[in-house]
Amino acid sequence: MLYDITIDGKSYRLELNRADGRWSCRLDGRDLEVDAVLARSDVLSLRIGNIAYEIKSERVANDLHSNDLHLWVDSRRFAVEVHDPRSLRGRARTGDDHGPRKITAPMPGKVVRLLVREGDTVEPGAGVAVVEAMKMQNEIKSPKKGTIRKILVNAGAAVNAGDVLAVVE
């Protein structure tokens, strides 16, 4: 099995094979001795040589309406992307700064008030809406400079994490 793995903008080429319950592992051309036991579906006990790690896997909703994969090595968190280099869609990237961007709720809550109207121009970091959750009011900000094309919620509406509040272009 061949994977391209991206962590903090850096890419690693990983070759993994398993035969008779043993792994063989090649990371960026280096052979490593690896032994892994899945303690549960999202907790891996990993040995590289004789160094032991407990690794936790977590899927986290992001504001682009998809999931990020986070791996925790002991207490350190890494945002990880895994691609199959043989797959055609492996190189697709999101996060284009041109064109319309959705402004989404980072957590479930209630829209307390809207700070912009359709047609307003906003600077990056300008407040767009106030969402209340867990007794705290949080200002949701525009990710870029542009014009508010659309507002999709009313004050008082309940929203879920990832729901689109407005579109800025």
Add this chain to the structure above:
Amino acid sequence: MFKKILIANRGEIAVRVLRACHEMGIAAVVVYSDVDRASLHVRKADEAYPIGAAAASESYLNIGKILDVAKRSGADAIHPGYGFLSENAKFAQACADAGVKFIGPTAAAMDAMGSKTRARQAMEKAGVPVVPGTSRGVESFDEAGQIAASIGYPVMLKAAAGGGGKGMRLVNAPEQLKSALEAARSEAERSFGDSEVYLEKAIVNPRHIEMQVLADEHGNTVYLGERECSLQRRHQKVLEEAPSPLVDADMRRRMGEVAIRVAQAAAYTNAGTVEFLVDAKKNFYFLEMNTRLQVEHPVTELITGLDLVHLQIHIAAGETLPFRQEDVRLRGHAIECRIYAEDPDNNYFPSPGKITLLLAPSGPGIRRDSGMYEGWTVPIDYDPLLAKLIGYGSDRDQAIARLGRALGEYFVGGIKTNISLFRRILRDEDFRAAKLDTGFLDRMLKRPEDKPADSKAVEAAAIAAGIFAALGAVNNAARSGSGAGDTAESNWKAAGRREALREG
């Protein structure tokens, strides 16, 4: 002794009180709102009653509904926990009128502590040191100017009915006084419907130290040592410890005796906490009295060996305190972290949601008071406190070491928590040297966090990512019931599907 206690709360404190009931052979009745049916306190209760909609005013703050459950269940006492109705004198009175024992002070004692100016007047009369200033509302700008000049700048304007930083203004120089007074007055009027504002000397970067007291209904009052609560964010406590590294035996005795005078001046009964501001010269001043069990009570329990909730229940049942002041001994050191559902990497935004993975620490010197479990969805409607992790050691260094070790074991997946903030605090040199004041956390958070690059950990993450992908494919195929012969092909299909989903 009571046969049945109604717990008018939710979350970790409801579980904490419920445990005490079970330890004492008392049946525990709980109430829950519509979004709390799956909460831990309902799972562990003997009886559970729905009381309405998520909004606290419809459920946990609704005196009528709670007293109705007390009647229907036949509970003979109510424990209010902290927050919600715990400091509501009307509720305490309503319980008394309904013939149900309120586990806490009387309504009259709560009222005496309710207004800050009235409490200041009572304390001055009882010879309790208060921050220099007025104990009445200031009438005019001229009067405020004279008082400010006599006590010296900087001064603090505070709303008499205030709390949570509202109606509060720091004034550094005479020319700022007029506008600050107007702003504080109008904010107090808007927030509390009462524009009364008073003036006291501002103590810059004070320490916040509080004294636990306990009083039975037969005139016996004791203090159980102090808690250091200087680590705060936005006026909210984050980490507490006992004893305070600043307080020596003589200062503890003086503070304790003042705390007893405060309690006795209000004819106080049951558990309560007297809060003090302490300046750089170790002068301490009465701030306010909290007429309830505190969130941070476990640190006092660990260093005194006492169970405060058991004692609250015994006192409410009319028993005499089972020990005297000279029997109280402090031993070791305890530190508590408040684990909140919030994102330290994103401006501490609340982070409710489903807990997909929970690995809880244990081992020597670790206590965990928690209201969460794996698979539970943290609702958006209430305070984000999930759990308290408390470390105990024979001294402060050992308590820090154990707590740091336990924080390393603690993992909450699916939602964000502030666990990483505590790892950072416990590593901080000023914290380890006990250089604490209420400005500590803001200063620490302004400094960039040094995250040493660790190429070994990155390598482990990369390899684990591949192994998870490979094994996940196998597991998914196995779960869908496909035979062993076609796993290789379906692995790749499953992997492809996941990739497609992730990119979409």
